[in-house]
Amino acid sequence: MTVKRPEGEGDSRRPGRWGEFELIRKFLSGPEAESAPGPGAASAWPTGQGVVIGPGDDAAVLRPPGDRVILQTTDLLVEGIHFRRDWGTPRHLGWKSLAVNLSDIAAMGGQPLHCLLSLALPPPWTDAEVMEFRRGFLDLACRFDVALIGGDVTASPGPLLISVTVNGAADPARVLTRAGARPGDVIWISRPPGAAAAGLELLREGSPEVYPELLEAFLQPRPEVELGLACAAGGRVRALIDVSDGLAGDLGHILEASGVGAELEETALPVLPALKSAARNRNWNLREYMLRGGEEYSLLGCTPEGQWENFDRALREKLGRGVYAIGRVRREAGLVLRHADGREENIAPRAYDHFR
């Protein structure tokens, strides 16, 4: 959909750049016809599963995923709100814009299948940068065989905007929601929390060089697709969510949906050495980073106590790594943090609010 301008009223938002249709063609087919790809870099889009008609017609046409249910999620990334142009490369942005959606599919225990990508490009955005964005997006798409089946591209008079929608599929009997937690369940998290928020803070300070691990957690988060699939297949997970609003906030979503409360063991919370070091050097409140830091895209789940050992062992065998048990689901509402001395502190299970 475009606003037709009368003849003569030329739109020169992208002077000397590819036109809309050329840009789409290059994005879909890649610049490799003209220049050789980098070593080992993927160059072509995955064909994916069930794609009857991909981009180019009025709508994509997809075969239903057999006896599985369809999962669908969408996320919007806005320059100046979710990222700043000088924080990373276009390649980081391409990766991340897909990663945050794959993480949502992972959090339902699903297999990602297809994606749609819409871009609103402001004038400073060059063709080369769009192709760099494509490279990051494509790298991640190739890892999970996610086909690009459609999208939209337009000019933007302001920020860069990225809207991605992802389809996945899951066994209907094994879809993992936020609503299944029961008192006594072990609460676990897949990665030590707080790294992405710390990376963001380093970028804000303008001193990003020191802790590449923290930066990467923010700029290029790894969606836990294999773990989500293992959780669904193993049948030992009752509730699952991905950590986008912070550990306390996303645990709060599980507690609310499940009608339960929880306690976290302070001494059980895994601390990333780089985060500990950065927090000490900068006098940060380490606990706040770990409990409230968003954009982790790790998984947070609840497993029945009696199945915890088998769950953990099966993960180590299947994926070569386990997860971190950090607390228990309780019958009583609310979220408490239990300190080493046994003292219980009420903490707000709230998520980050975008408008506050």
Add this chain to the structure above:
Amino acid sequence: MTVKRPEGEGDSRRPGRWGEFELIRKFLSGPEAESAPGPGAASAWPTGQGVVIGPGDDAAVLRPPGDRVILQTTDLLVEGIHFRRDWGTPRHLGWKSLAVNLSDIAAMGGQPLHCLLSLALPPPWTDAEVMEFRRGFLDLACRFDVALIGGDVTASPGPLLISVTVNGAADPARVLTRAGARPGDVIWISRPPGAAAAGLELLREGSPEVYPELLEAFLQPRPEVELGLACAAGGRVRALIDVSDGLAGDLGHILEASGVGAELEETALPVLPALKSAARNRNWNLREYMLRGGEEYSLLGCTPEGQWENFDRALREKLGRGVYAIGRVRREAGLVLRHADGREENIAPRAYDHFR
């Protein structure tokens, strides 16, 4: 996905407004609990078909649409590019942002089923305006039983941005693409072209009062869902597209995909009286509006010559209206306009390019 801000660094982008989660709750459930809805106005979201889990978890969960294929399309609307805030009401925008996507599903001969809506809201956008937007979106969703299954909401430092994705379903043997046109086929269009571009020009001029019909064509386009379904069911349409880039441009898409050319009969092009009047009064180039005017969201199709009469009759019986035969598909590449005196003029089958 949100950028977590450290404690104390408050974000007051929406002072005195609902927070993110409250806004989503109101949007999904409606403001009717607090104030009575208008007469005859729909207030609740359609439940739609096949929705196992709607908004609120990490992803929506959908049952596959039986033995049908899934259609999927997405469109991005950006303030300052596709619309201006003072041109219409938020209700118009809500309607239109869904309409342009339903039109794409219609152009494949499909039944729309579900939608996802993402909004990036700039500071001046009030809660009341968001609810007005909701009303327009909801009005159209209710007409076609389209369920809202997910989305995202965020602040915007610049323009208002609306990203909508729509799922549909179609009989796999009857999906209508751009690629099936054959020499001799009758080319038809469902509405006289040019009205939306004229409405846009009136808004640009700041003199919108005179031609409400033209304004409405731009602000509140009617997606041709019933017509698209009738085309698919009847089996007498070989190629179909919706007119978003203008008659010549979208016909060009059909010709390119089908590997054919076409002739249009100038005398057969239906002229909307309001457009004719506006063009005369303002010294507009009427033909350019009709051939190049975008954002029509009418349907443009190709029907085998021998089936034309049955096609047209069946439509009149089923929908109470026919379509306009405007030309023929030819073997020779290119698009020509045949004038009343038999003279043929080559016209560029090009679409509007967003970046030029």
